[in-house]
Amino acid sequence: MDDSWKDEIPTPALVLNYNIMQKNIETMAKFARDNNVNHRPHVKTHKCPIIAHMQLKAGCKGITVAKVGEAEVFAQSGIDDIYIANQVINPSHIDRLAKLSKYIKISCAVDSQKNIMDLSKIAVKNNTELEVLLDIDLGLGRSGVQPGEPALEMANFIKKTDNLKLIGLHGYEGHLTPMMNLEQKEKMANECYKKIVDTRDLLxxxxxGINHISTAGSGTxxxxxxxxxxxxxxxxxxxFSDEHLHMVESDFELAVTILGTIQNQTGKKEFTTDAGAKAIATGDGKPVFKEFPKSKIRVMNEEHTQFKAIGAEGLEIGHKIEFFPAHxxxxxxxxxxxxxxxxxxxxGRWEISARGKSY
Ligand SMILES: Cc1ncc(COP(=O)(O)O)c(C=O)c1O
Structure with a gap:
């Protein structure tokens, strides 16, 4: 296959196979349509407005982000329906959320009385109303109130608070994503959904009058x-999928690689590339070689990856290497x-405009 495109990209670099991504978007859009459910994609994966617009064009109604800084970037790109699937805690962040609510439809998740009071106070100050979803802990243990009576108590607290509107329930069963036993996974996922639907009924x-329940990621x-x-x-x-997701969900192909260049030969079949731990995040595991997956990474330093090539012939200095990151x-x-x-x-290249917007 002609891979002369590799010579046009300075490394280390992120490379997107447009065709694969397009197919992934279409596959998910068709699934959501066929199952009569809204897909609100979490755009923390790509952080790139042009891709969010492609997802909306395929049928998604609105997007999901994790942070106010991400919401600002996507709002400025023209997206007017954003859910922050997270708690917004710092008063300065809440103030920016209140300002966004003046020109787009925006909501966030809540799970504590303190945060609800802070949101209310700042909404009143800004003369706006903030829409919130009550976060129900479905077993992940990261956030949320317990289903049932504790959720009812928190919903009543929201009701009594000025300038907040409870529009739905939020769940996230992310602890089930890595499960390989799909029968068991489905059973446990359904137990999670029963808890949140029963909570809606109790409320x-x-x-x-709650109809809206938002939940799930790519594994569930x-x-x-x-x-x-x-x-x-x-x-x-x-x-984009990735090595981890692909192990449990094969409907989506891997669309993104990190491209590096061999810069040293250190022995027979031993090489060093210019893509190290500052080019490939390693917190969730080591990357995999796209073309010769049996190759072994010996060491990853900040700017280098040393590896022993297995199943690859003719590698030399200047050759381009594609890696699939674990996450x-x-x-x-x-x-x-x-x-x-x-x-x-x-x-060409697209800007990852929401990169680093963790605040
Ligand atoms: C609250 C929440 N919702 C949805 C998602 C999307 O999950 P995934 O990245 O597995 O598609 C995540 C991922 O971190 C999340 O934290």
Missing amino acids: NKNGF YKYAAKYDGITEIRPGTYV ICTSINLYDYIHIVKDNEYV
């Missing part, structure tokens, strides 16, 4: 979409641009 018996969306009462799914990683989202956040290859041709 509605007590005078609330299939089960969530089929569960009666779940109205929205939030998969994000599916758009794509943290690698994306290392780069200002992603280089685009379409129909095997280099077509």
Whole structure:
């Protein structure tokens, strides 16, 4: 295959196979349509407005982000329906959220009385109303109130608070994503959904009128979409997939690699590339070689990866090497641009505008 596009990209670099990403977007859009559920993609994976617009064009209604800084970037790109699937705690962040609420539809998740009071106070000060989803802990243990009575108590607290509107329930069963036993995974996912749907029923018996339940990522969306009462799914990683996701969900192909160049030969079949731990996030495991996956990484330093080539012939200094990172989202956040290859041709680079917007 002609891979002359590799010579047009200075390394280390992020490279997106446009065709694969397009197929991933279409696959998920068709699934959401067929199952009559809204897909609100979590854009923390790509942090790139042009890709979010492609997802919206395919049928998604709105996007999901984790931080106010990300919401600002995507709002400025023209997206007007954003859910922050996280708690917004710092008063200065809440103030920016209140300002965004003046010109787009924006909501966030809540799970504590202190945060609810702070949101209310700053919403009143800004003369705006903030929409919130009540975060229900489905077993991940990272955030959320317990389902049932504790959730009802917190919903009543929101109701009594000025300038806040409870618009739905939030869940995230991310602890189930890595499970390899799919039968067991489906059973446990359904137990999570039962808890959140039962909680909605309890709230509605007590005078609330809640229909909206948002949950799931790329490892559980299939089960969530089929569960009666779940109205929205939030998969994000599916758009590029990665080594970890691909082990449990093979409907999506890997669309992004990190391109490096061999810069040293240190022995027979032993090489060093210019892509090290500052080019490929390693917190969730080592990357895999795209073309010769049996090759062994010996050491990863900040600027170098030393490896023994296995199953590769004719490698020499100057050769380009493609890596699949174990976890794509943290690698994306290392780069200002992603280089685009379409129909095997280099077509330019897109800015990762929300890169580093963790505040
Ligand atoms: C709250 C929340 N929702 C949705 C997602 C999307 O999950 P995934 O990246 O597996 O698609 C995440 C991922 O971190 C998340 O934290």
